[in-house]
Amino acid sequence: xxxxxxxxxxxxxxxxxxxxxxxxxxxxxxxxxxxxxxxxxxxxxxxxxxxxxxxxxxxxxxxxxxxxxxxxxxxxxxxxxxxxxxxxxxxxxxxxxxxxxxxxxxxxxxxxxxxxxxxxxxxxxxxxxxxxxxxxxxxxxxxxxxxxxxxxxxxxxxxxxxxxxxxxxxxxxxxxxxxxxxxxxxxxxxxxxxxxxxxxxxxxxxxxxxxxxxxxxxxxxxxxxxxxxxxxxxxxxxxxxxxxxxxxxxxxxxxxxxxxxxxxxxxxxxxxxxxxxxxxxxxxxxxxxxxxxxxxxxxxxxxxxxxxxxxxxxxxxxxxxxxxxxxxxxxxxxxxxxxxxxxxxxxxxxxxxxxxxxxxxxxxxxxxxxxxxxxxxxxxxxxxxxxxxxxxxxxxxxxxxxxxxxxxxxxxxxxxxxxxxxxxxxxxxxxxxxxxxx
Numbered sequence: 453x454x455x456x457x458x459x460x461x462x463x464x465x466x467x468x469x470x471x472x473x474x475x476x477x478x479x480x481x482x483x484x485x486x487x488x489x490x491x492x493x494x495x496x497x498x499x500x501x502x503x504x505x506x507x508x509x510x511x512x513x514x515x516x517x518x519x520x521x522x523x524x525x526x527x528x529x530x531x532x533x534x535x536x537x538x539x540x541x542x543x544x545x546x547x548x549x550x551x552x553x554x555x556x557x558x559x560x561x562x563x564x565x566x567x568x569x570x571x572x573x574x575x576x577x578x579x580x581x582x583x584x585x586x587x588x589x590x591x592x593x594x595x596x597x598x599x600x601x602x603x604x605x606x607x608x609x610x611x612x613x614x615x616x617x618x619x620x621x622x623x624x625x626x627x628x629x630x631x632x633x634x635x636x637x638x639x640x641x642x643x644x645x646x647x648x649x650x651x652x653x654x655x656x657x658x659x660x661x662x663x664x665x666x667x668x669x670x671x672x673x674x675x676x677x678x679x680x681x682x683x684x685x686x687x688x689x690x691x692x693x694x695x696x697x698x699x700x701x702x703x704x705x706x707x708x709x710x711x712x713x714x715x716x717x718x719x720x721x722x723x724x725x726x727x728x729x730x731x732x733x734x735x736x737x738x739x740x741x742x743x744x745x746x747x748x749x750x751x752x753x754x755x756x757x758x759x760x761x762x763x764x765x766x767x768x769x770x771x772x773x774x775x776x777x778x779x780x781x782x783x784x785x786x787x788x789x790x791x792x793x794x795x796x797x798x799x800x801x802x803x804x805x806x807x808x809x810x811x812x813x814x815x816x817x818x819x820x821x822x823x824x825x826x827x828x829x830x831x832x833x834x835x836x837x838x839x840x841x842x843x844x845x846x847x848x849x850x851x852x853x854x855x856x857x858x859x860x861x862x863x864x865x866x867x868x869x870x871x872x873x874x875x876x877x878x879x880x881x882x883x884x885x886x887x888x889x890x
Contacts (some may be wrong), residue, residue: 453538455554456521459743460532464524470532470788471795473575475519478536479510481571481651482558482753484673485666489560499557502544515539523792526780527785529568533559561662565691565783566653573646574579576700576746577680579798580643586727587845588636588707594809595629598622598816606879607731607823608830615830618882621818635707640698647682648692649674656782657688688707694784695796698776701769704797711804715755715762718812722752754811761804768793827879829858836888840876842870 483504490500509515518539525531537554544552552558559567603622610616652659652667659666671682722737724730737752772793775786827833831853838846845866852862864874881888 453518453535453542455531455534456518456538457544459525459534463512463526463531464522466522466524468523468792469524470519471539471575471578471793471799472513472516472794474532474571474791475513475516475536476511477571477574477578478532479540480574480674480677481562481567482540483507483511483525484670484677485560485562485651486558487662487673488508488666488669491506491669492665494663495557495560498542498548498550500554502548502552503540503551503558505547506540506543509543510536510540515543523788525788527787527789528564528783529572529787529791530564532571532788533564533567561654561666562651563654565655566650566657567688568689568787569694569784569789570649570651571696572787572794573649574678574680574682574782575673575791576697576794576798577643577646577682578678579795580639580700581680583802584703584704584798584805585636585639587802587809588632588639591809591813592632592636593630594813595625595632597734598813599625599629602818603818604880605818605823606827606883608826615826615832617836618827618830619878620883623883624717625813628710631710632707635703637712638703638706639700642696642703645696646700648685648690648696649653649679649682650685650687653687653691657691659687686690688844692779692782692784694776694786694790701772701790701794701797704794704801705766705769707801708762708769711808712759712762715759715808718755718816719752722755726864729822729826731819731826732816733817733819734812735817736802736811752812754807758804758808758812761800765797765800768797824879825858827876828860829856830854831875832850833859833882836882837876 464476486495486500486503486507489495495503506579519532519535521531521535521840534554537558540558543552543553544558599622599673601622602625603620605621606618607621608615608622649667649671650657651670652662654660654662667684667687673685674680674682676813677714694734718732718734721731722734734750736755772790775790775793776784777786779785831850834846834850834853837849837859841849841863848866849862853859853867857865860873860877868876878888
């Protein structure tokens with residue numbers, strides 16, 4: 453494997469390796485190309501058979517230890533393509549007892565310039581379909597279920613981190629359920645763009661040295677193996693631009709931002725127990741120590757791990773912006789990096805959504821009485837009840853609230869009976885449209 457042995461001297465040697473999905477996708481392309489070239493009488497049947505068998509082993513991960521070239525390599529991904537070609541050629545030669553050449557046979561009808569851009573799109577599509585969309589769908593389902601479960605639990609709303617009119621915990625969770633549902637819809641839409649494959653474009657998009665039917669036939673074989681519905685791309689666009697993958701990355705950035713916002717709200721509601729909000733409990737977070745020095749301390753560890761994932765996904769999206777701008781004329785030059793980043797983003801978000809949903813949202817236990825007390829203590833309620841009890845009495849209540857008294861306590865001091873207070877403080881009327889004072 454001459455190329456693979458020499459290349460590390462010129463590429464970076466950071467130890468950053470391509471994800472399993474990308475290696476699988478490269479093996480799939482080589483398998484499909486060998487079959488198509490054989491069917492088109494471009495490649496000897498026995499050699500094609502050897503390549504297909506070896507490519508299958510690459511797809512199954514049997515030669516991952518031989519895919520050694522760093523992600524930080526030549527921007528077209530030639531290093532990855534040649535590494536795969538040489539591994540398959542060497543193994544196919546062993547299998548059939550006949551010399552199989554990495555370029556003349558394994559790479560027939562291909563170039564690194566169309567093969568690797570195709571592989572990273574196949575890898576990204578497969579990972580989104582198999583991992584991220586199911587994780588998002590499950591997460592939305594959990595949020596919707598909890599939103600319904602907590603629809604009558606009233607709490608204080610907050611704007612600018614200051615007390616505001618009441619809302620329900622269910623209403624707050626419904627906001628995130630809706631956001632993540634739209635994220636999932638956007639993800640599914642952009643994936644149709646990513647599914648357009650430029651294989652068959654060879655070096656510059658013209659398809660020179662490949663059969664005229666090569667693109668369509670290879671894509672058909674890929675679809676036979678995956679069932680993912682890939683389509684032919686404009687080959688010139690697919691080699692030159694990676695902005696379809698940047699669009700995918702951008703939606704994952706949005707998912708990360710929504711996840712970050714939800715995580716921050718959860719952390720604040722869980723803060724305390726004595727000097728914070730203490731509006732919810734997270735029993736699952738009590739399974740490990742929160743502090744190495746403070747016994748009994750409980751921290752929102754899964755939430756915080758998710759915030760780190762969000763930060764990384766946003767950072768990788770920024771790197772993808774640069775990677776998608778690299779290159780001139782007929783070639784993109786950020787192919788290995790954006791492929792690595794996008795698959796990494798998918799893996800990170802999938803793990804975070806699954807853990808956050810199962811261990812945080814599912815395990816959330818509202819502190820109902822504390823939430824109710826906060827809602828009844830909000831100075832904003834004075835405006836709501838003023839038309840009911842009169843301006844002067846409302847002013848008196850406002851003074852008492854500023855000293856930390858609840859509205860219920862203040863109304864009692866002013867001589868209101870419990871049934872009157874219950875009628876005035878019917879919080880359920882304040883969390884829906886209408887004019888409760890009328």
